[in-house]
Amino acid sequence: MKKIIEQTENLNTVTTLVRDLERLGVKQGMSILVHSSLSSIGWVNGGAVAVIEALMQLITEKGLIVMPTQSSDWSDPSKWMNPAVPKEWWDEIRLTMPAYDSDTTPTSGMGRIAETFRTYPLVERSNHPALSFAAWGDNKKKVLADHSLDFGLGEKSPLAKLYQLDAHILFIGTGFDTNTAFHFGEYRAPGYRIVHEGAPIIEEGKRIWCQYQDIDFEEELFEQMGELFEQQHIVKKDRMGLAESRLFSLREAVDFSTAYFRKKRTCNS
Numbered sequence: 156m157k158k159i160i161e162q163t164e165n166l167n168t169v170t171t172l173v174r175d176l177e178r179l180g181v182k183q184g185m186s187i188l189v190h191s192s193l194s195s196i197g198w199v200n201g202g203a204v205a206v207i208e209a210l211m212q213l214i215t216e217k218g219l220i221v222m223p224t225q226s227s228d229w230s231d232p233s234k235w236m237n238p239a240v241p242k243e244w245w246d247e248i249r250l251t252m253p254a255y256d257s258d259t260t261p262t263s264g265m266g267r268i269a270e271t272f273r274t275y276p277l278v279e280r281s282n283h284p285a286l287s288f289a290a291w292g293d294n295k296k297k298v299l300a301d302h303s304l305d306f307g308l309g310e311k312s313p314l315a316k317l318y319q320l321d322a323h324i325l326f327i328g329t330g331f332d333t334n335t336a337f338h339f340g341e342y343r344a345p346g347y348r349i350v351h352e353g354a355p356i357i358e359e360g361k362r363i364w365c366q367y368q369d370i371d372f373e374e375e376l377f378e379q380m381g382e383l384f385e386q387q388h389i390v391k392k393d394r395m396g397l398a399e400s401r402l403f404s405l406r407e408a409v410d411f412s413t414a415y416f417r418k419k420r421t422c423n424s
Contacts, residue, residue: 159198167199167396172209175395179325180402181210186219186294186322188314188336188405191268195328196396203271206327211291219292219320221313223335224273227263229255229284231353254355254362255284268327281313284354284365288313294320304356304367308335309342314409322405328398331381336405338372340412346420347371373416384411 165171181187191206199205210220232240232248240248253260257280262270273280273289280289281299286307290298298320303311314336324336331337341347348371356365384390388411390403 179393184217190329192328195398308338314339326401332378337412343413344416
């Protein structure tokens with residue numbers, strides 16, 4: 156924290172953050188998918204709460220704010236790598252892990268802003284145990300409804316609804332390596348590899364360990380894809396506090412990802 160304070164030249168408040176967002180191009184009534192890093196902004200008076208308040212004040216309930224609230228810890232222990240757990244623990248972990256609950260299950264690796272946002276008044280969260288999204292504002296119920304357990308970032312996911320709404324993506328101190336929307340393009344390009352996943356959920360009032368299908372993601376390609384995307388599409392850039400931030404079309408990002416993976420898989424086949 157001391158280092159962050161020392162690096163911060165000007166005090167960041169709700170008011171200054173709203174001004175930064177306006178300069179970046181965020182407007183009232185906009186639908187946005189937010190990826191964020193609180194520490195990259197510098198010291199913020201009010202921390203994650205101030206960032207969320209700034210977004211809500213500017214966009215208002217006429218718009219829509221969505222954040223990925225993924226919980227990768229709610230998954231099959233056989234897939235865990237950082238750190239791995241002993242194989243002899245796996246069965247007991249599957250048997251005793253608490254079922255996913257949209258109200259209480261914490262996010263994993265999403266940052267403080269997303270973790271705070273999911274607990275905010277009037278924010279709702281989808282029911283996927285590993286790949287959930289949280290939303291506030293207009294159309295939130297429509298975007299979050301019927302989030303498919305299988306292929307959780309595909310055609311029956313909040314990403315598909317945001318694509319239909321022609322939403323924008325907002326990076327606050329993050330890069331294309333975190334761009335969840337690129338995953339949607341992975342599904343739309345033929346030739347992906349299917350993998351099997353598992354998680355504890357509540358079904359008909361009872362906890363069960365549920366098996367489901369997804370694809371083998373290739374997010375290690377996203378940073379390179381982002382560089383190419385920026386060369387061909389409009390990406391607005393500015394700073395939110397100290398954070399390098401970007402605003403761009405989700406639909407264009409998904410279409411670019413689809414074309415990228417279609418070409419890559421065709422060349423490799």
